[in-house]
Amino acid sequence: MSTDTVTPLDEHRYVLNMGPQHPSTHGVLRVILEMEGEYVMNPQPVLGYGHRMHEKMAESRSWPNFLPNAARMDYLAALIYNHGYVGVIERLAGIEATPRAEYIRVITSEMNRLQSHLLWLGVLVLDLGAFTPIMYTFEDREKLIDILEDVTGSRLTYCYMRVGGVVRDIDDKFISRTREYIDWQRSRMPMYENLVTGNIIFRKRVEDIGEFTPDLARRYGLTGPCLRATGIPYDIRRAEPYSVYPEFDFDIPTETAGDCMAAYKVRFREIEQSLRILEQALDKLPDGPVMAKLPKKIKLPAGDATYTVESPRGELLYHLTADGSDVPYRMKIRVPSFSNLSVLPEICSGMLLSDLCACMGSLDLVIPEIDR
Amino acid sequence: MTFLPPELLRILVTVVCAIVIVFGNAVVMGYLERKFAGRFQRRPGPMEVGFHGILQLAVDGVKLVGKQLVIPRHADPVLYRIAPIISFAPSIMPMLVIPFSPKLQGRDFDVGLIFILAVVSLNVLAILIAGWSSNNKYSLLGAMRSVAQNVAYEIPMLLTLMSVILVTGTFSLRGIVEAQTNGIWFVFIMPVAFIIFFAATLAETNRAPFDLPEAESELTAGFMTEFSGMGFSLFFMAEYTYMFIACSLTVILFLGGWQGPPLPFAEYSSALWFFLKVYVLLILMIWIRWTFPRVRFDQLLNFCWKYLVPFALVHLMITAVVLKL
Numbered sequence: 045m046s047t048d049t050v051t052p053l054d055e056h057r058y059v060l061n062m063g064p065q066h067p068s069t070h071g072v073l074r075v076i077l078e079m080e081g082e083y084v085m086n087p088q089p090v091l092g093y094g095h096r097m098h099e100k101m102a103e104s105r106s107w108p109n110f111l112p113n114a115a116r117m118d119y120l121a122a123l124i125y126n127h128g129y130v131g132v133i134e135r136l137a138g139i140e141a142t143p144r145a146e147y148i149r150v151i152t153s154e155m156n157r158l159q160s161h162l163l164w165l166g167v168l169v170l171d172l173g174a175f176t177p178i179m180y181t182f183e184d185r186e187k188l189i190d191i192l193e194d195v196t197g198s199r200l201t202y203c204y205m206r207v208g209g210v211v212r213d214i215d216d217k218f219i220s221r222t223r224e225y226i227d228w229q230r231s232r233m234p235m236y237e238n239l240v241t242g243n244i245i246f247r248k249r250v251e252d253i254g255e256f257t258p259d260l261a262r263r264y265g266l267t268g269p270c271l272r273a274t275g276i277p278y279d280i281r282r283a284e285p286y287s288v289y290p291e292f293d294f295d296i297p298t299e300t301a302g303d304c305m306a307a308y309k310v311r312f313r314e315i316e317q318s319l320r321i322l323e324q325a326l327d328k329l330p331d332g333p334v335m336a337k338l339p340k341k342i343k344l345p346a347g348d349a350t351y352t353v354e355s356p357r358g359e360l361l362y363h364l365t366a367d368g369s370d371v372p373y374r375m376k377i378r379v380p381s382f383s384n385l386s387v388l389p390e391i392c393s394g395m396l397l398s399d400l401c402a403c404m405g406s407l408d409l410v411i412p413e414i415d416r
Numbered sequence: 417m418t419f420l421p422p423e424l425l426r427i428l429v430t431v432v433c434a435i436v437i438v439f440g441n442a443v444v445m446g447y448l449e450r451k452f453a454g455r456f457q458r459r460p461g462p463m464e465v466g467f468h469g470i471l472q473l474a475v476d477g478v479k480l481v482g483k484q485l486v487i488p489r490h491a492d493p494v495l496y497r498i499a500p501i502i503s504f505a506p507s508i509m510p511m512l513v514i515p516f517s518p519k520l521q522g523r524d525f526d527v528g529l530i531f532i533l534a535v536v537s538l539n540v541l542a543i544l545i546a547g548w549s550s551n552n553k554y555s556l557l558g559a560m561r562s563v564a565q566n567v568a569y570e571i572p573m574l575l576t577l578m579s580v581i582l583v584t585g586t587f588s589l590r591g592i593v594e595a596q597t598n599g600i601w602f603v604f605i606m607p608v609a610f611i612i613f614f615a616a617t618l619a620e621t622n623r624a625p626f627d628l629p630e631a632e633s634e635l636t637a638g639f640m641t642e643f644s645g646m647g648f649s650l651f652f653m654a655e656y657t658y659m660f661i662a663c664s665l666t667v668i669l670f671l672g673g674w675q676g677p678p679l680p681f682a683e684y685s686s687a688l689w690f691f692l693k694v695y696v697l698l699i700l701m702i703w704i705r706w707t708f709p710r711v712r713f714d715q716l717l718n719f720c721w722k723y724l725v726p727f728a729l730v731h732l733m734i735t736a737v738v739l740k741l
Contacts, residue, residue: 060553067636082557082713173624173631173710179457245625245709397557398712401634 056080064093068171068401071411075388077400084400087392089385094415102375107133107344108207110375115201117379118413120163121355123149123156123196126205128353131286132362133207136349137342144332145209146288151222151325152192152204153353154318158229159188160356161315164408168308169240171405172249177240184232191221207342209335219326226319233316241312250304254391254403257302264390265383268358269314270407272298273306280354292324304406311408344370357381357408381413430522434511441660442653446473448695449702456706483645488551491642495549500643500650503542506535507657514664515590517674517687528589529577532665536620539658540566543629543639546651550642558638561713562629565619568720573616575728576609579735580669593673601672606735610670612728614697617662619716622655624705631710663697664690
C-alpha cells in the first residue's frame with residue numbers, strides 16, 4: 045500500500061474494523077473506527093459489499109421486468125418500494141389505478157411499515173443487550189406477515205402491485221384478520237411501554253445519545269423518523285400526498301430532542317398512527333375492480349417523472365427518464381438509509397463504542413437498500 | 417479401603433465431589449438457562465434430545481469436545497492455551513471450603529471467606545490473558561473492560577462483607593452460618609448490604625446487565641471471541657461455576673446457609689436447603705439477564721463508585737457504631 049493514501053495515526057489510537065460481519069451492523073456494512081481506548085474518534089462507513097446495480101438493471105430491461113427488483117432493495121419495506129415504482133410508471137404513462145386498488149395499496153403498505161417498525165423495535169433493544177423484546181415483536185410481526193402472505197403469496201420480498209392496480213383482490217377473511225390484528229397490536233403496546241420505554245437502563249442508554257439539530261439534518265438530507273425527531277414534521281404522506289393518503293386522518297409524531305430516545309418515541313408512536321390509517325382504510329374500502337382497463341402493452345412516452353413515497357426509513361424517490369422505448373433511459377432511486385447513514389461520522393465522533401451501536405440501531409439502517 | 421489413611425481418603429472424596437459439583441452445576445445451569453430463556457421468550461427452549469431436551473447439554477458437550485481448537489495466526493499460543501485453564505481450575509477450589517451442611521464440608525478454614533475471594537479473583541487474570549493472547553482487538557477491549565469492572569466491584573463487595581464480619585467476628589464460613597441461627601438471617605438485619613452484595617456479585621460474575629466483557633452486540637463475544645471447542649466451553653463452565661460460588665457466598669453470608677425447616681438426618685440432608693437457596697438466586701440471575709438491556713461502561717463504573725461504594729461505606733460505619741453501642 046502506498047504511503048500517501050494512509051494517514052499515520054496519532055499515538056494511542058488504533059483502527060477497529062467493525063464489520064462486514066458484526067452482530068450489530070445488521071448486514072454487510074463495514075465501519076472503520078479510529079479508536080482511542082473505548083472512544084470512537086472517526087467512524088467511516090464503507091459501502092458496496094451488497095451492491096447489485098439495481099439502477100443499471102432498471103435501465104437495461106423493459107420496465108415491467110424491473111418490478112421484482114424493487115422489492116429486493118429494502119427487504120423490510122418491499123411493498124412500499126413496489127408502490128413507488130408502479131407510481132412513477134403510472135405518472136409518466138398517465139395511468140390511474142382504480143380506487144379500490146389505491147386503498148389496497150395503502151393498506152398493504154401500512155402493514156409493511158408496521159412490520160418494519162416492529163422489527164426495528166426488537167433489533168434496537170437487542171443492540172442494547174436485551175434479548176427478549178425481539179421475540180415479542182417477532183410474534184406480532186409473524187401475524188402481519190401471515191396475513192400478507194395470504195394475499196400476496198410471499199412473506200418478505202413482495203411483488204404485489206402492478207401498473208394500474210394490484211394482482212389479487214383482498215377478501216373478507218383478510219379484512220377480518222387485519223381487524224383482529226389491529227386490536228391485538230393495540231393491546232400489546234402497553235407491554236412494550238413497560239418493558240422497553242419505561243426501563244431505566246434503556247432510557248439511560250439512549251437519552252442524549254447521537255443528537256442532531258434540524259440544521260444538521262437538513263445539511264445531510266436526513267429524512268424519516270430521524271428528521272421528525274428533531275422537530276420537523278416532514279412526512280411525504282402529508283408533505284406531498286400520494287395515493288389516497290389525503291383521505292385519512294392521522295398525525296405526524298414529532299419530538300424536539302433529536303437524540304436516539306426522540307427517534308425511538310417517534311417510531312413508537314408511528315405504530316399507532318399506522319394502525320389508525322389501517323382502520324380507516326378498511327372502513328372506507330370502496331368496491332370495484334382492482335385492476336384498471338389497460339391496453340395489453342403500455343408504451344412509455346418520452347419524458348421525466350418523479351414519484352416519492354414515505355418508506356419506514358424516510359423519503360424514497362423514484363426518478364424515471366424515458367426516451368420513448370420500452371427500456372427506461374435513466375432510473376434514479378433516492379433511498380433514505382443512504383443519507384441517514386452519511387450522518388454517522390458527524391454525530392458519532394467521540395462517543396463510546398456502545399453508543400455507536402445504539403446510534404446505528406436508532407438510524408434503522410437496511411444495508412441492501414444503501415448499496416442497491 | 418482400610419489401606420488408605422483416613423485423611424488421604426477424605427481429600428480424595430472431597431476433590432471428586434468438588435469436581436462432580438462443578439460439572440453437574442454447569443450442566444444443570446446450562447439447561448436451566450436455556451429453558452428459562454425460552455420460557456421468557458414464549459418459546460419452549462431445547463426439546464429435541466431426550467425428554468424436554470434434558471440431554472441437550474450432554475450432546476453439546478460431545479460436540480464441543482470434538483471441535484478443533486483453532487489458534488489464530490499471530491496469537492500467543494502458550495498463553496492462548498493456558499487462559500481457559502487458568503479461568504477454570506481455580507473455580508473448583510472454593511468448593512472445598514463451602515459448607516453445604518453441618519457435616520458436608522471439605523475443610524473448615526479459619527479464613528475460608530478470604531480464601532474464596534482470593535481464589536476467585538484469579539479469573540480476572542485469565543480473562544486478561546485470553547484477551548491479550550487472542551490477538552484480536554475485540555477480545556482486548558473485552559478484557560480491559562473486565563479488569564476495570566472487577567477491580568471496581570470488588571470494593572463494595574468487600575465493604576459489605578466487612579459489615580457481616582463485624583457481626584460474626586469470624587472468617588470461617590461455618591462460623592458465619594452458625595451465627596445466623598433461629599431464622600435471624602443477616603438479610604433481615606442488613607437488607608441494604610444484601611442488595612449491594614448481590615449487585616456487586618452480578619458484576620463480578622460478568623452477568624447481564626453487567627456483562628460488558630462479553631457484550632455480543634458490541635464486541636461480538638468479548639474476550640472469548642477467538643476461542644472454540646473446549647477452550648470456549650471451559651470459559652463457559654467457569655462462568656457458571658463462578659455464579660454458583662457467588663450465589664453460595666450470598667446464601668452463606670445473608671440467607672443462613674443450610675438452615676431451614678428441620679429434615680431427617682439434618683447433619684447431611686440440610687444441604688438440600690442450601691442448594692435450594694442457591695438455585696433460587698441463580699434463577700433470579702437468569703431472570704435478570706433475559707429482561708434488562710446492558711448498561712454502558714461509564715454508567716457501570718459510575719454506579720459502582722457513586723452509589724455502591726458510598727452506601728457500603730456508610731453501612732459499614734453504621735454497623736460498627738451499632739455494635740459498639
